[in-house]
Amino acid sequence: MNKTILLTFCLFISAFVHAQNYHLDLTTFEEKYIKEILNEVSQHKDQKEYAKAISGYNEIKKYLDTIPRLIPLKLILNAEKAKLFEKLNQYDSAATLYKDSKEIFNYIPGIIQDLPDIYVDIVIGGIQVDKKTEKYPQAIQELYNALLKVPGDQGKLRSKLYYHLGYTYWYIKDLEQAEKQFRTALSYSNISPFFKNSCYMGLGDALIKKDLDSSLYYYRKAEAYFANKTDKTNYQINQTNIANALILKDSLAKAEKILLNSKEYFENIKLTPYLIPVYTLLANINLNKPDLKSALYYLEMANPITLTKGSLRHREKFFEIYVEYSRTIRDSSTARHFNNQAKAVKDSIFNSEKLTQIEVYEVKHRNEINEIKIAAQNDLIASQIKQRNILLISLIVLGILIFILFLLYKQKLKFQKDLLNKKDELANQQLATLKETQKAERIQAKLDGQQQERSRIAKDLHDSIGGNLAAIKMQLTHLKSEEEQLNYIIKNVDTTYNELRMVSQNLFVQPADKPFTLSLEDLVDQYNSNKTIVELYLFPHNQINFISNTIQTELYPVLKEILTNIFKHAEANYCNINITVHEDYLNLIIEDDGVGFNPSKANLGLGLSNIKTRINTLNGEIQIESIPNTGTTININIPLAHA
Incomplete structure (x- = not known):
């Protein structure tokens, strides 16, 4: 019996299960029984006898159904069995297994929080089947549902869901949504290196028609990571993507060299589905040389595997290249045939019913998120009202007691001041009568002591009751609309507090240094208001x-000056600030929807002059675009090499 099989299986489980509710310690009998069946299953899988392997999993499942504590094992077995059904192209059976597993998560409270890794893997397995069977709206719905259920602190898992959501949108050619989902996945700090670089590939795919240079940039970012992996499959997939971008940039020779390497790799390991884009792109290159014989060769190589294993996107590209080839050789019949095929694929991708379903799921997802936020806000408001009702009387009584103590303290302070004044008068009289230097120094020492006493009193005023008075004033002010009889108290507290501030105004301490991002956020909070967001x-x-x-020292006052100008002159309802650190420069973009102005006619005021001076100091550039009654956009680029 192969002990390695059971060890691998147990390690697989331990990687997913962290909940205390599920005790997975196997008894000696259970371990022996499962080990024997897994040994047989492993042999069947190695020999590609997938039906027999499925039978072995079914035998284990029957046993697991009798033991509730082994639910995680049952879920994992379902996923493994579903993968075997996929290898047999029995997608309905695979989808049923994934569906059964998701129903377990729906019916058992808290199981998603206990087993989030297993849940996410089952969801992803299910949507992969949906994509293979062209059920893209269903895949998108499942991913949105999963994002609602996976806790927000599971950033690593949520990034995986957003990655797959991005590629699902890419398959239906909604490139804007695809880009959005990939960027959302990358926003999680604990995203795994694999999915981080896979998202770079996704951004390359999403941007290839919108911004070819950016597309190549992201492909290159992913290239370094996958090149260092032992398994070069993802590296060669990315190389195929790079070749596609190079073809669009008319770098046919470079693209062909890359594709021939990818062709050799995929042919050697017999990964025929990945040969579809390779053959198709090689046909495209030879069609543009033109080398029609080679173009036809690659089209004929791609044809059978495209029709049997190609995705909609692969089939569409293949049909388009075949149409172009047929027109080149003036074979109108073949061109018409493949043109109809390409049109059918496009109609399938852009089916209006599917697109409507996706829009409904997106709206539903947004509404569900809003409902969750509203419910949380209502709970918070109810809690605040309850606390305020409980503390209302206590605050009033406490305020009165503190005010009485303050009056007593003020009387004591007045007495101390009178005493000090009398001491001052006596000291002045003694100083006037003293003639010797030694006596004058003693009197001066007394005066110094009195000054220190005044400083101590001022500090006592600030430290002992200054903070309390400020808190009392804030609480009483909040209660003012409900308790009108507190007006007199509030007025006295306000007056006294101002007196204390005058006495202790030099005792305040400057705040400690803090991160630059927090300083920027605090600055923005100062300008945020109901009038301008x-x-x-x-x-x-x-x-x-x-x-x-x-850069930090110069950038902060620049942003502050721009915000000040917006709030003084722009009459804007909305202001958007983007700060992005690129490889060799920092980009700052400020946009508002205010009244705008004509930059060519505007006077170069002191504020704008200071901004340009600071940017020039950093060897940076600033561009201002503004149209009256439309808004203003300020774009600033600062080289990081300046530092």
């Missing part, structure tokens, strides 16, 4: 704290 986006968030002190 200011939103700040920092990317990558943590990296901004590590830009040079020189």
Whole structure:
């Protein structure tokens, strides 16, 4: 019996299960029984006898159904069995297994929180089947549902869901949504390196028609990571993507060299589905040389595997290239045939009913998120009202007691001041009568002591009751609309507090240093109001704290001056601030929807002059675009090498 099989199986389980509710310690009998069956299953899988392997899993499942504590094992077995059904192209059976597993998560309270890794893997397995069977709306719905159920602190798992959501949108050619989901996945700080670089590949795919240079940039970012992996499959997939981008940039020779390497790799390991885009792109290159004989060769190589194993996107691209080839050789009949095929694929992708379903799921997802936020807000409001009702009388009584104590303290303070004044008068009289230097120094020492006493009293005023008075004033002010009889108290507290501030105004301590991102957020909070909403986006968030002190020192007053101008002159309802750290420069974009102005006619005021001076100091560039009654956009680029 192969002990390695059971050990691998148990390690697989321990990687997923962290809940105390499920005790997975196997008895000696259970371990022996499962080990024997797994040994047989492993042999069947090695020999590609998938039906027999499924029978072995079914035998284990019957046993697990009798032991509730082994639910996690049952879920994992379902997932493994579903993968075997996929290898047999029995997608309905695979989908049923994934569905049964998801129903277990729906019916057992708290199981998703206990087993989030297993839940996410089952959801992803199910949507992979949905995509293979072209049920894209259903896949999108399942991913949105999973995002609602997976806890917010599970960033690593949520990033996986957003990654698969991005590629599902990519398959139906909603590239804008695809880009959005990939960027959301990358926003999680604990995203795994594999999915991080897979998202870079996804961004390359999503941007290839919108921004070819950016597409190549993200492909290159992923290239370094996958090149260092022992398994070169993902590296070669990314190389195929790079070749596609190079073809669009007319770099046919470079693209062909890359594709021939990918062709050799995939042919050697017999990964025929990945040969579809390779053959199709090679046909495209030879069609443009033109080398029609080679183009036809690659089209004929791609044809059988495209029709049997190709996705909708692969089939559409293949049909388009075949149409172009047929027109080149003036074979109108073949061109018409493949053109109809391409049209059918496009109609399948852009089926209006499917798109409507997806829109409904997106709206439903947004509404569910809003309902969750509203429910949480209502709970918070109810809790605050309850606390306020309980504390209302206590605060009033406490306020009265503190006020009485304050009056007593004020009387004591007055007595001390009178005593000090009398001492001052006596000291002045003694000083006037003293003629010798020694006596004058003693009197001066007394005066110094009195000054120290005054300082001590001022500090006592601030430290002992200053903070309390400020808190009392705030609480009483909040209660003012409900308790009108507190007006007199509030007035006296306010007057006394102002007197205390005058006495102790030099005792305040400056705040300690804090991260630059927090300083920026505090600055934006100062300008945020009901009149103008200011939103700040920092990317990558943590990296901004590590830009040079020189840039931080100059950038902060620049942003403050711009915000001041917006609030003084723009009459804007909305202001959007984006700060992004690129590889060699920092980009700051400020946009508002205010009244705008004509930059060519505007006077170069002191504020704008100071901004340009600071940017020039950093060897940066600033561009201002503004149209009257439309808004203003300010774009600032600062080289990081300046530091």
